[in-house]
Each structure stands twice: as structure tokens, then as C-alpha cells.
Amino acid sequence: MIVEEHVQSYINSLNKEEDSFILQLEKEAHEHHVPIIRSETRELLRFLVRMKKPARILEIGTAIGYSAIVMHKCQGQDGKLDTIERNEKRYNSACANIEKAGFSESIQIHFGDALDVLEQLKESYDFIFMDAAKAQYENFLERCMGRLDREGILVCDNILQDGSVAQSRYAVTRRDHTVHDRMREFLYNLKRNETLDTVILPVGDGVAISRKK
Numbered sequence: 218m219i220v221e222e223h224v225q226s227y228i229n230s231l232n233k234e235e236d237s238f239i240l241q242l243e244k245e246a247h248e249h250h251v252p253i254i255r256s257e258t259r260e261l262l263r264f265l266v267r268m269k270k271p272a273r274i275l276e277i278g279t280a281i282g283y284s285a286i287v288m289h290k291c292q293g294q295d296g297k298l299d300t301i302e303r304n305e306k307r308y309n310s311a312c313a314n315i316e317k318a319g320f321s322e323s324i325q326i327h328f329g330d331a332l333d334v335l336e337q338l339k340e341s342y343d344f345i346f347m348d349a350a351k352a353q354y355e356n357f358l359e360r361c362m363g364r365l366d367r368e369g370i371l372v373c374d375n376i377l378q379d380g381s382v383a384q385s386r387y388a389v390t391r392r393d394h395t396v397h398d399r400m401r402e403f404l405y406n407l408k409r410n411e412t413l414d415t416v417i418l419p420v421g422d423g424v425a426i427s428r429k430k
């Protein structure tokens with residue numbers, strides 16, 4: 218937890234009740250230990266998508282389709298969403314969930330490693346949500362920039378790793394050194410990227426919101 222638990226619980230307690238389909242997806246994620254966006258991140262994403270009204274959203278890291286469905290519901294009528302997942306089991310679950318939601322026509326799931334799929338995508342997007350392998354964010358960004366429209370929004374999740382990214386590398390376990398170092402480098406570069414304006418927020422697991430100039 219980055220924000221004190223009682224503060225976060227209070228904020229979350231103000232949320233309206235979710236519909237049964239969304240609650241069912243949360244249950245499925247929980248049962249299979251799938252790391253979906255936290256509720257505070259979900260609320261932020263909904264707000265940003267409603268504000269931006271993107272025609273085309275790109276998501277990196279579908280898991281079982283939870284955040285894709287949440288975002289797509291906030292897009293305009295003719296909105297399209299492309300999302301990428303490399304884990305076959307999760308890809309299959311996402312396909313089933315998106316069909317159940319009735320979005321098979323407007324959400325397209327691409328099976329494969331995002332580094333490869335990003336090279337093949339021809340479309341451009343006005344909203345990109347990055348939520349996959351944390352050590353690859355710099356590489357994803359490099360491949361995404363050309364796909365992001367001017368004035369487009371890029372949202373990156375889990376950038377503070379429960380706050381550990383803000384700690385000295387000696388305070389994090391050896392196993393996490395690579396992610397720690399790469400995430401710090403990614404955030405440093407993101408803030409200095411000349412074509413992006415970026416704000417870093419301690420929401421959920423840490424969220425960076427960038428806007429292309």
C-alpha cells in the first residue's frame with residue numbers, strides 16, 4: 218500500500234456498487250491469482266477514458282480482460298480497443314469474457330508477446346494503457362510512441378511497485394533489483410521525454426499519466 222490503508226479503504230468505500238458481471242470478473246481474477254488493476258486505478262482509468270473519449274484504445278497486458286472491459290464501457294459508441302496478451306490460458310479466458318460481455322466486435326485480443334505484436338500493429342491510438350512485464354516498459358514505450366496520436370494519452374500501471382521503487386535498491390530483495398533499476402530508469406526518462414508531458418501519481422500501485430505533445 219502506498220497510501221495509508223484506512224485512507225484508501227475510506228475512498229474505496231465511496232464507490233458505487235459494481236454490476237454483477239464486473240464483480241464476477243474480479244472473483245475470477247482473485248481465484249486464479251491474476252493481478253488486475255486495483256479499484257482506485259480502475260476509477261482513475263474510467264475518469265480518464267470518459268474525459269478523453271478515445272476512438273481507439275491500445276492495452277498491453279490483457280490478463281482475463283477486466284481492465285479492457287472497464288475501459289471499453291467508458292469509450293464512445295463506436296470505440297475500438299486492441300489488447301495484447303502472451304499467456305495462452307489468460308488469453309483464452311479473456312476471449313471468453315469479452316464474448317460474454319458482448320464486445321467481440323469491438324475488442325480485439327492479440328495473442329503474442331507485445332514486443333512482436335507492437336511491431337505488426339498498423340493502427341494509431343489516442344489512448345494507450347501499459348500494464349504488462351514491468352522490466353520491459355522502456356522497450357514497450359519505444360515501440361508504442363509511433364502508434365500514439367498527438368495529444369494522445371499514455372497510462373502506465375504499477376510504476377511504484379507498492380512503493381519499493383522509491384526505496385534504495387539495497388532495501389529491495391536481490392530478485393527485484395532488475396525491476397527496481399529499470400523502473401527508476403524508465404520513470405526518469407519518461408519525465409524527460411521531449412514529446413511527452415508526464416505526471417506520476419501514487420494511486421494504486423503507482424500510475425504515470427503522459428500526454429503526447
Ligand code: SAH
Pocket residue numbers: 252253254277278279280281282283284285301302303304307329330331332348349350353
Ligand atoms: N490489465 C489487466 C492486468 C494485466 S496483468 C487488468 O488490469 O485487468 C499483466 C499481464 O500482462 C499478464 O497477464 C501477463 O501475461 C501479460 N504480459 C506480461 N508481459 C507481456 C508481454 N511482453 N507481452 C504480452 N503480454 C504480457
Ligand code: MG
Pocket residue numbers: 252253254348374375
Ligand atoms: Mg497493473
